[in-house]
Amino acid sequence: MKSSSTQGVGARLARKEDDRYLRGQGEFVGDIHRPGMLEVAFARSPVAHARIVSIEKPAGAEDRVFTMEDLRGVQPIRAISGLPGFKPSDLWPLAKDKVRHVGEPVAMCVAATRAEAEDLAAQVFVDYEELPAVVDMVQARTAPSALVHEHWGDNVFLETLYDDDLSAAKASAPIQIRRHIRTARQSMAPMEGRGVLCEWNTRLGQLEMYSSAQMPHINRAGLSECLGLDQGAIRVIAPDVGGGFGYKGILLSEEICLGWLARNLHKPVRWLEDRREQLVASTNCREHDYDITVYAERDGKLIGIDCDATVDSGAYSLYPFSACLEAAQVGSILPGPYKMDHYRCHTWSACTNKPPILPYRGVARTGVCFALELMLDAVAREANIEPFEVRLRNLVQPHEMPFDNITKKHFDSGDYPESVRQAISAINLPAWREKQKAGLPDGRRIGIGLSVYCEQGAHGTSVYAGWGIPMVPGHEQCFARLSPDGVFEVRIGAQSHGQSLETTLAQVANEILGVDPQNVRVIHGDTGLTPYSTGTWGSRCMVMSGGAVATASKEIAVRVKKIAGKIMEVAEQDLVLEHGAVRVAGTDRSMTLAEVAHIWYRKPQLLPADVDPAGLEVTAGYKTLRDSGTFSYACHALVIALDTALGHSEILDYVIVEDGGTLVNPMVVDGQIYGGTAQGIGTALYEEMPYDSEGQPLASTLADYMLPGPTEVPEPRIVHMSTPSPYTEFGQKGIGEGGAIAPPAAIINAINDALAPLGAELTTSPASPRRVLAAIEAARLRQAA
């Protein structure tokens, strides 16, 4: 492998995709118009839990308003899990008999403009017989106020148990700490909402759907099941997509509705989610509850963990990830890179009258990291040692790599303790500890916090087969073609919506073929043009799509050499590929790729009769050497100033020491880390989707749901380590999610560090001023009592 070439793997290459966005010429679903196109608005449930007694369409508009009864032949979304005991839920694209969360679509309304469609939706009269709402996830399973799906008999999608005997630890561990830890429900909030445009193509007998989607091939599979069309009768195109983060990794009820409508109306139809729909009706994420006990030696060495974890999965199981991925994942990933002899974890995927959840950037890792890292700081306080010492005493050591942890997660490579040491050094812990004694001149307290996480990326078949969900990743394919003009075209089934694949995959092609990245055309996000893929999720594209592009490029290199060898009358093994040309090694004889391609396609008469007819188009597949995933990781360390009168915290310095293996484009990697960290800061301090006791959402605008802005997010200092993965093409690891995992734990550890002298401790995110002040007040009352 060449390293840090000017345009290949390791280059800080500027992005090829930028230009269209910078001119306002990106093409998002909302930018696409079709002649005669109609707009759709949905009438949605205003209540969290009710039986539908009747639905009345507005008089005179019966042919423009559709209910589930009209959608004949359409099947419900059924996202099952193969894990034993899983209870499936039927999600009808328009509610039938019952509504189970505020915002659930009840009727579809069509008009020439969105405003007129909304006028119609406002006139749909639904008679609801209200039922008690199930709102709190723990009460949902221990003391249910109602049953969300009556025939289940309880409100639990799935229970999992990672069992162990902790009685010895309980009897003798010198440090035993138990905490109740919670993370708020969140909205993923990409800047562009979802959007769907459908048109029925009579000539092809094909539904053409533009959707703001992360995994178009999976959407096609789900649509095929629900609409009863064969997969070839559906083409899903994800054009420019304005951010995903997991929010667009889903088969939508709205996609099914519009697919049915376009086919039956024979007119193009479009629905664009507005922000209010996104906040109050669409999917949420992240709501975890932990009752966790950590057992440790006096010096902070871990003995074991005992945890009861509940995840609020909302009302339905969504396609393809299911309602149980998140909670079941908690059970398998809580120990992370830490060593311990005992581990027990009982998890519940609770069903409530709230919108269903989806896996958000980092999935369960953000919650798990929050729970465990808060506990490790509590252990440090109990043991009276620096929090980083607890990490150094318990993290997997570099000589133990590759490492199978207690839940049999296979860590491919890395030096975790070194990331902690470098972070402590970069943040300058001793200097801050000194300043902390006096506090800041304005009276604010200083707190220093850190957290460590690992991020499993590029999950393979063995990791996902066990979940038994509708989608299991396997090998990844790339279709590659050297065009007659020498432009290299690569097609992948994933979708790039900010990940920069149009640039980084061109760098991969450059690395193998020497072709100028400007002469590489990356085509993605279209089931009609690309090979099957599970899509863009789980930090997988740079490993899997990157591996597939490399494999296809190698095959093209072989083909090019065969043809050029015939033309130049030299042996293939004497040819080298560089700078967009094939050259006879040690000479200045060469042909450009364009010249080779031109002869192949346009002047085959110049080729000898015995040339291999395989041509310059290939579909090649790729699989990592081991499919247990790549593990990137980082240590985040930061300093906050905490105003104990107002409860407000300000980040004074933020350091990230990160190891993503080989970096294909370090500029893009930094961008992913900055952006992920900003989202993690939102999770830590601002973002919360609260519900009242009747299941009504209390944040319905971006003025209530606080996204971090330019004044809330600092510029973190990033330090790179680089331990290549032994299992991937260039040693790269998935890094897309990591930034969002560590901040809540590190920031609230810093707040707790500042609060420690007051005897106060925060165990719930986000650390809103109200929560900080409540923790201080609770400590004051405790001490007074």
Next chain:
Amino acid sequence: MAVNKKPVSFQVNGRTIQATLEPRLHLADFLRDHEHLTGTHIGCEHGVCGACTLEIDGVPARACLTYTVSCEGAEVRTIEGLEHDPVMVQLRAAFTSEHALQCGYCTPGMLVTARDIVLRLPDADEARIRKELSGNLCRCTGYVGIVHAIQKVQQQRKVTT
């Protein structure tokens, strides 16, 4: 629903628009659906996210909070109308070199605000730039590249002027 339409006349990117419109139609919807100027993006339609930021009479404004019929006599400039603007040319290059965009959805609004900062506050420091940018949300970049790009263009303009 019967709605009384109202006539309005204004300029968009130097072109005169004369239309009779529903009063409830906001400027972003008008530009996108009637004029097919889709560079003005819609993110929240309640004036918080800044994705629809454009210029009305030379000042950045929210298209989603502006009723089209209230634009009588106004000069509206969208990202499309700033294609050849010399500051925008510099900003586009700086946004690319500083990796100031990922998904690209907030980008047109960011650029309009960034241009205003560069022209109005050539000496703004990082803290001031961030404050001025705080009406524009980005969910991808963590703002690092955007702030750097603005600083870069500030520097370039000092050298050349």
